[in-house]
Amino acid sequence: MNVDLGNALETTPGLTTETLDRLDSRVAAAHDRIAAGMADDEFGYAALTLPETADLDAIRAATGRFDRPEAVLTVGIGGSALGAATLANALESDVDAYFLDNVDPDAVDALLADLPLSETVVNVVSKSGTTAETLANFLVVREAMTEAGVDWTERTLVTTGEEGNLRALADAHDLPALDVPEGVPGRFTAISTVGLAVPALQGHDVEAVLAGGRDGMTSLSGSLFETPAYAYGAATYALAERGALTNAVMPYAESLETFAEWFAQLWAESLGKDGLGQTPARALGATDQHSQLQLYRAGPPDKLVSLIRPTERSSTPIPETDLDGLAYLGGSSLADLLDAEFEATEASLAAAGVPNVRLEIDRVDERSLGELLYGMEAACVLYGELASVSTFTQPAVEWGKKAARGLLGGGDFEEAAAVANKREHRIERS
């Protein structure tokens, strides 16, 4: 993974080379803190040692109990689904991967109606084992398997914490079970049992994902000028400090669209603390050049755009044409067009003084994805150190969970009472 900060200098908001030089001493101190946390396997910092500690043997043993399934259905939410989804949606496989990470009955019913349940592995993932959406969906999926005459105990893989509902279920039915990594928040578990079971079931080279993570791990140093991940973390932090409160993540590869969704949880849930943070906006190049780019370029000067692309991609030739005004496309390729649009968007933003950062990976394969995931995690941890926020907790998500649980009779929560006291000011169609 390489990072180019050139288009974040002298922009509005913007950095200068002096800013980066001044930041580098803070990056060195932050790296020392990060390295110490990694060495001591400290809560949260342990995420950055996963390329070395992830239990590949356990992943292979647990997933090896399933002969090549037609499909893998992951039942999980947030970090328990997005890492695996990023890898599955970026890589080609003849084993289809599906993700139930919401409780929309229409979507759940439609998916279950289509799935070959007898040839599907159900991969239920929850660190806590208490997440309502995940457990509710699992109960629905298990019922559907039973009604289809499928022995769910033969088709279910569990990934969970040491205790809780799923651990008890796995023990009671002798289900293959993987341990979520201790001391690692869910959004940081892509390069672990949590994120790697699905690609393993799909036949992908999970060892290469770990190797990519190790590439990122060995690149960590005490200087942003030697560590692309830290360069990105420091630059995004400094731009936020100067008013870039939105970070539009815009991969120029369909295969990285889910990566932007994974990044959004990582960035928002880690850095949105104490009135601080940087809103991750998900965009896709070239599609959003015909959509959100208008706002990025001509709206409030409160954004940076992170443009991501693989430097190698397949190339689909564009046939010669005599279409009026479009003859120039003939003989080039879709790759040429997409790369030209990437560079044009980059320059368009720069011309308008909008800061943008270029991130490039070699290609969309297991090793590059591992390095990209790791690099963004390291960038996020560094940003959190510089911002002095509690990167590895997410207390603000608990209020809503209690309210929903109270509304369903799952306990007496004052949050549920607050829902009942909603202030109303209805505007109704006459």
Ligand SMILES: O=P(O)(O)OC[C@H]1O[C@](O)(CO)[C@@H](O)[C@@H]1O
């Ligand atoms: O793996 P679990 O415990 O089901 O949690 C799923 C997700 O929910 C959260 O805890 C937020 O509610 C995320 O941090 C996490 O990734």
